[in-house]
Amino acid sequence: MDNPFIIKSYESKELFCDREEELQQLLRNTTGHTDTTLISQRRMGKTGLILRLYDELSNERPDIQTIYLDIFASRNLDDFIKMLAEAAIRAFRPKSSLLDKLMVFIKALRPQISFDPITGEPQLQISYQTAHEKEYTLRGLFEFLDSQNTPIVLAIDEFQQIRKYPEQNMEALLRTYTQLTKNITFIFCGSKRHIMTDIFANERKPFYSSTAFVSLGKIPFEKYKDFIVNLFGQRKRSVDSGAVDFILEWTRRHTYYTQQLCHTIYDNGVTNIGHDEVKSSCAQLMQQGEAVYLQYRQMLTVKQWNFLIAIAKEGCVSQITSAEFLRKYRIGTPSTARKQADSLCEKGLLNAETTLHRTEYTVNDVFFSHWLERL
Numbered sequence: 001m002d003n004p005f006i007i008k009s010y011e012s013k014e015l016f017c018d019r020e021e022e023l024q025q026l027l028r029n030t031t032g033h034t035d036t037t038l039i040s041q042r043r044m045g046k047t048g049l050i051l052r053l054y055d056e057l058s059n060e061r062p063d064i065q066t067i068y069l070d071i072f073a074s075r076n077l078d079d080f081i082k083m084l085a086e087a088a089i090r091a092f093r094p095k096s097s098l099l100d101k102l103m104v105f106i107k108a109l110r111p112q113i114s115f116d117p118i119t120g121e122p123q124l125q126i127s128y129q130t131a132h133e134k135e136y137t138l139r140g141l142f143e144f145l146d147s148q149n150t151p152i153v154l155a156i157d158e159f160q161q162i163r164k165y166p167e168q169n170m171e172a173l174l175r176t177y178t179q180l181t182k183n184i185t186f187i188f189c190g191s192k193r194h195i196m197t198d199i200f201a202n203e204r205k206p207f208y209s210s211t212a213f214v215s216l217g218k219i220p221f222e223k224y225k226d227f228i229v230n231l232f233g234q235r236k237r238s239v240d241s242g243a244v245d246f247i248l249e250w251t252r253r254h255t256y257y258t259q260q261l262c263h264t265i266y267d268n269g270v271t272n273i274g275h276d277e278v279k280s281s282c283a284q285l286m287q288q289g290e291a292v293y294l295q296y297r298q299m300l301t302v303k304q305w306n307f308l309i310a311i312a313k314e315g316c317v318s319q320i321t322s323a324e325f326l327r328k329y330r331i332g333t334p335s336t337a338r339k340q341a342d343s344l345c346e347k348g349l350l351n352a353e354t355t356l357h358r359t360e361y362t363v364n365d366v367f368f369s370h371w372l373e374r375l
Ligand SMILES: Nc1ncnc2c1ncn2[C@@H]1O[C@H](COP(=O)(O)OP(=O)(O)OP(=O)(O)O)[C@@H](O)[C@H]1O
Pocket: 006, 007, 008, 009, 010, 015, 016, 017, 018, 019, 040, 041, 042, 043, 044, 045, 046, 047, 048, 049, 190, 191, 255, 256, 259
């Protein structure tokens, strides 16, 4: 069944909701040679937006070569170089002269090249003698890309990962190359806001003030509502206006969860969708997550678990150290509250959204949050 509510990656403009302003800004930046830092909470739609941008560029500016690099799984500079080379190979058109030249360049590094048995994509294994050699190779790769007389947009997703590398000089190293390149425009993308901000907005760090910030919030209510009504409608399903309001409220317009709920409702096959159908899909999703939620409980201390429940019951808490909150949920002292909040954020279970005036805490996984609420 062709479910129009995608829950992975990006498919087409038609199945992508809004983000018009952010898209226009990214188009301006990438065609105007301004590097961008793209930040949002997890699962809000950063990767989707990059792929949406690339789709637009491939139509509007076919002269621009786009490369997408996800470094989430990288552990060190070796991995970074290998993944960058692989991303470029994937991005360049088969049989193009660019790809031929890139392969000549890469072969000079004497890598072992193998092919993934499932996807058929090339995998590189490069061996180095010294740290200096690695840096030299990375520089060579950037210089190669930069010298092709083709404008390139290079998105590096999960960029905060470089902070976990054993190499201490990654930022200085990368900043040098990004400064030297003339034909490459960068998009640095990440969900750990405090790390990304420290990389790009701390005046003592190499990347300070070198990029324009784009922050991805929630899709506006009315836009998301129209999108949902239309996608159901085009496929001969009707959905009550109030039921859509409920979908958007229950999922807090957190893109992944809204998409997932709509996907599930669609899969359930009902043609006239009302409140009851939506609620039974919500129950189904919480039920599906239960095994994982129980695992979390095993992983956490009793205090952490209780703190998580407290946040879930409130939905969103900005004053975790207020006397009322501490008393209501028997949390203890303000310093205990801060400690629990920090460790749960570190584990990725809580999200802290900092605005000018305050920090708001929510349980990151919306379905988990609703499940906890009922305990
Ligand atoms: N504008 C949109 N319209 C419809 N679906 C979207 C939109 N943006 C993202 N999605 C979908 O929402 C889900 C989450 O988006 P995505 O993976 O892009 O988020 P992310 O911010 O990159 O998350 P992470 O921080 O975990 O990498 C995906 O399934 C994606 O297909």
